[in-house]
Amino acid sequence: MKISIRLKLIIGYILFGIVGFILISSFTYKNALKSTTKSRAQSLYKEATSISQSYATEYYGNTLSAQEMKRILTSLSSFMDGEIWLVSSAGKITLSTDTSRVGTALDQFDVTDFGSHNYVIGDFYNIFSAEYLSVYAPVTTDYTVRGYVLIHLPMSAIESDALNLLNTAYLTYLFLMLILLGCMLLILFTWIRKMEKVKKHLKDYHNGNITTPITFSALDDISDITAYISYMEQRLGSLEEDQRNFISNISHDFRSPLTSLKGYIEAMLDGTIPPEMYNKYLKIVLTEAKRLSKLSESLLELNKTGSKGALLDxxxxxxxxxxxxxxxxxxxxxxxxxxxxxxxxxxxxxxxxxxxxxxxxxxxxxxxxxxxxxxxxxxxxxxxxxxxxxxxxxxxxxxxxxxxxxxxxxxxxxxxxxxxxxxxxxxxxxxxxxxxxxxxxxxxxxxxxxxxxxxxxxxxxxxxxxxxxx
Known part of the structure; x- marks a missing residue:
């Protein structure tokens, strides 16, 4: 099955688009989610540290009431679209923007679970039914840890941000693919038009319709090909002329001694040359016969030297x-x-x-x-x-x-x-x-x-x- 260059380019373009889409879907989303998670965790950690060093310190110093502290945390929570807890050093939730969680004891709570990044991802000791990004900051007064500020953000919100980045990547990729398509169509149109001209020229040449050499103003691969074709046509034309001259020369070289042989033999037969002169003219006939033999051997040798299979002794x-x-x-x-x-x-x-x-x-x-x-x-x-x-x-x-x-x-x-x-x-x-x-x-x-x-x-x-x- 013959596949044209146009179809190959179209198939290649489609495959390139599919592979690019798969790569963006796989790697871009993963990298975007990882980057967004890290960025939000750093932002939440700064917010938690700010709360622990100001409002939480005042709360544990009894200069800020629980009701006022609850109002501040609720306000901040609505702004961050997450939950904020105040957890005692014993692991009990003392304040929360979700009042249903107040008094809940976190029996397995251990700050070392947060690692060096100060955040964890999961259901936070089975508290949540979905995955959350949880960040903590200790509340310290007089060099003593009085409790912890914890901020929880649903991973669905972070995933939504990552999807927004992915959609932006898709749109950018689509825009680039459209530009690439336009460039490819322009190049393809120009290339095909030139190739059609070259094909027509070669077809005419094959059919014996000798035309003027094809030329293109642009310097590209097709221009180089047409230059080679023109050179080949010139060489073929020159070889054809040389072949005609060769045949003409060979015909003359054969005809000349044959004419001499014919003339001398006829002269001997009809008595024009007397018998006493036979020896002289027979030597001439022999010389001309040797010339013909030498010419024939040269032609045979020429054919042998043109063969790659010629053996040497x-x-x-x-x-x-x-x-x-x-x-x-x-x-x-x-x-x-x-x-x-x-x-x-x-x-x-x-x-x-x-x-x-x-x-x-x-x-x-x-x-x-x-x-x-x-x-x-x-x-x-x-x-x-x-x-x-x-x-x-x-x-x-x-x-x-x-x-x-x-x-x-x-x-x-x-x-x-x-x-x-x-x-x-x-x-x-x-x-x-x-x-x-x-x-x-x-x-x-x-x-x-x-x-x-x-x-x-x-x-x-x-x-x-x-x-x-x-």
């Missing part, structure tokens, strides 16, 4: 011997154009741990490119060095170079830069893609530095063989 071999052998293959081409190789190798031998055949292919590709794009009567420098357990190999030519805007694309499978800058226009443009694929399969790196009309340098790394590390 890792062995230790002498890289310097491989370089020298590879250079001998190109002696003929270099002699014709007076191109010379300059070697700067680290030692007579240098063993690396890699796939020998594939590294040989890398060297052939890079050297072939260097010759192809070098100026006549120039030098090609090949250098090896060791740094941090890695072997660095450099192939540097002095020739046409690569334009700055072409550098990021030279590794693409379907990209071929302007072949007219090279002396040899027969390349398929897939060699560097193969090179990078092989290097990455080894877990190594390859970089290029180039300046137009100055030359190009390719530098790649290989793992040093263990024997070289000893």
């Amino acid at each position: 890792i062995t230790d071999f002498d890289l310097h011997q491989m370089i020298r052998s590879a250079l001998m293959t190109f002696e003929g081409q270099c002699k014709e154009r007076e191109i010379h190789f300059k070697l700067s190798l680290t030692g007579q031998k240098l063993f690396v741990s890699a796939d020998m055949s594939k590294i040989q292919q890398i060297l052939y590709n890079l050297i072939d490119n260097a010759i192809k794009f070098s100026f006549d009567q120039s030098d090609i420098h090949i250098e090896t060095s060791i740094k941090g357990g890695k072997v660095f190999v450099s192939v540097k030519d002095h020739g046409a170079g690569i334009a700055k805007e072409d550098l990021p694309k030279i590794w693409d499978r379907f990209y071929k830069s302007d072949s007219s800058r090279g002396k040899d226009k027969k390349g398929s443009g897939i060699g560097l893609s193969i090179v990078k694929g092989i290097i990455q399969a080894h877990g190594e790196n390859i970089n290029v530095v180039s300046t137009v009309d100055a030359g190009t340098e390719f530098i790649f790394t290989l793992p040093l063989a263990d024997r070289e590390k000893l």
Whole structure:
């Protein structure tokens, strides 16, 4: 079942509201009741102390009559909405705002039950039928405790105050939830409108209706996504163009030798080429056939290097011997154009741990490119060095170079830069893609530095063989 982001947000908002309500109901009420009880107890204790130090002292000093004392206590009681007792040191109620309690003996009365807070909560020795907050203050005259002032307040009144605080918390929470809802709806509306625009754009692109890039003025996550989408579309468009160019180049590279083969064979068959010239033209046919074979093998290799499952045959071999052998293959081409190789190798031998055949292919590709794009009567420098357990190999030519805007694309499978800058226009443009694929399969790196009309340098790394590390 597909759940839209809107429904997820609504469900999340409702769950957030329910959880918040439960937390407020549980913790806020408990904390409010505890805080209110403590506050009222402190207030009542101050009142009880005031009564004990003034009116009760005068009462026990016989300067205040019992009737007058009763009137004062009743007045204070109505103001506090509670009961006030005057209890003798023996635990007998001598005065009370509730006359029915006068003379009642509190057999279990013990001031230590009040603890350090000077108040207790309960039915006060079974006197009350409900819970009360009871506070006491001793009445002292001449350093002698004559009795106690007790004030009792029903817990229902304190709970009512706590509920008022809870209701205030509910209203505040509701107000905040409404603000949050408004903000969420505003953000959701803006976000959905943008997402609908993005979805429509992607649908049009999927259906082949190429549209202008989508942009948003605000800097947010969706703007970043649209920027990535626009970049992806540009790259796809570029890859499609490169693919068309690649197919065009490959078609041309296949067509050219096939046309030659067809022409020479037909000329032999119809007698245009006499038998005594067969040997010369058969060599040309063989050369063109080798070109086709090499091109086919390059295409197959390109497909292999694009596969993550390609296996490597890792062995230790002498890289310097491989370089020298590879250079001998190109002696003929270099002699014709007076191109010379300059070697700067680290030692007579240098063993690396890699796939020998594939590294040989890398060297052939890079050297072939260097010759192809070098100026006549120039030098090609090949250098090896060791740094941090890695072997660095450099192939540097002095020739046409690569334009700055072409550098990021030279590794693409379907990209071929302007072949007219090279002396040899027969390349398929897939060699560097193969090179990078092989290097990455080894877990190594390859970089290029180039300046137009100055030359190009390719530098790649290989793992040093263990024997070289000893």
